[in-house]
Amino acid sequence: MRVLDREANAFLYQQVIDFVEQQYQQGLLKAGDKLPSLRKLSQQFGISVPTVKQAYIELERRGQVQARPQSGYYVKATTAKTLLPMRNKWAGANPVEVNCRSLIEQVYDAIHIPDTVALGISNPIKVQAPDKTLARLMRKVLSQVSDKAVSYGPVNGDQKLRMQLAYRYQEQGVQVNFEDIVITCGAQEAISIALQCVAQKGDVIAIESPCYFGITELIETLGMKAVEIYTCPEQGICLEELEQSIAEHNIQACVFSTAINNPLGSKMPDEKRAKLVELIERYQVPLIEDDVYGELYFSGEKPKPAQLFSTEGLVMTCSSFSKTAAPGYRVGYLLPGKYEEEAKRIKRAQSCSTAMLPQWTLTEYVLSGDYDRHLLTLRKKLMYNCERMRCAIAQYFPKDVCISQPQGGSVLWVRCSSKVNTSDFFQQAIDAGVSFAPGVIFSPSGKYHNYMRISFGVEWDNKVEQAIKTLGEIIHQHYQKYQLIYED
């Protein structure tokens, strides 16, 4: 047992702090690691739990560790400069026609280039893919229903799966009937159906800024216009800005990642989400909530869906198993609020029904309890990767670079000097074996040219660290090219 020096001038809690710092300096504790539990360390040192707690609280106050409710204390990437809200620099936005197709195409293509570390696409299950369990369940399902698997399924999808989904939402207090839910081909189809329920060509849709490029591309494809609403890296969508925008523009619908934003990783507090619903229902503007990252929160409880706060059926919830289990299965779902009939009609017209075999497999997965166990480990691994990636970026990128501190999800939003355009070195990075998502594709009006999105949804190894180093070297070259002086 290690013993603290009770005769020393330093308080016992200070000696605990010194111990933790020493472990960090010696590389025995790394960014993302969990500190020993309060009880374990108190036993190890033969001191009281409150003394260890005092040390951990002080480390948290200094920004060296992060407390995660019901989980413990974790080492933070202290060298990383955190991206802060910059509301005052935001210029109010006008609706724009969306056009950012070609770069988006290149980002998608880059996933399939051999020997490239793909950090441009958010694919959290790479951290821990449940592929073997799902393959086993699929074989079992297929042996029971091989004849039905080749037939058309019901328009709104498998009843057992809908019942499981309804049950999960009911556990959070949402009053949803399984008969209302529509199973879709991924969340993307759910959002597309929801948009078509409430808006048409030429209509203005409010989106977050920055916003996941799949949504802007969808808005473009449907011939609609987007108006960007400032979204804070810590608290999500700015409600004052939204209210002003509703007053100025004829907004037909909002599409917001109300739980966890992609690319910011911000988690809107539940109270704020309730206020958002109150606001949109007051102005009678439908809200399409994109909840794909809802399960991938890092601390506290699962964010409550906006659907929970809706009293008029104006909220439509879209989600999927893509970020948690199997993006390739293309199983998503829509809780259509009061637009149920419309949603089913559009689903029928658009794709008839969703493939049944993946739905049955996922039903078995959820029912077995394995899905929830998998989610627990997935969240832990993502949290760990997040801090490791922040630390690596802080080490290899220019020192003025700011990095988001996500509260969930699987991506980092990184800001370089305003003189740099990250699209300029996108191809160079791919040639060097690493891909990322350039900032401009996250805004239909071309904001964020100096930002980039980097995914930490990867299996962490030396190859990933080397890829970040390579990316850092490329960015350094670009800083030199423009003879930049580091901005502090």
Ligand SMILES: Cc1ncc(COP(=O)(O)O)c(C=O)c1O
């Ligand atoms: C924020 C967000 N919404 C929707 C989607 C689409 O999800 P799916 O693959 O289920 O269609 C993605 C996928 O990257 C996403 O990041």
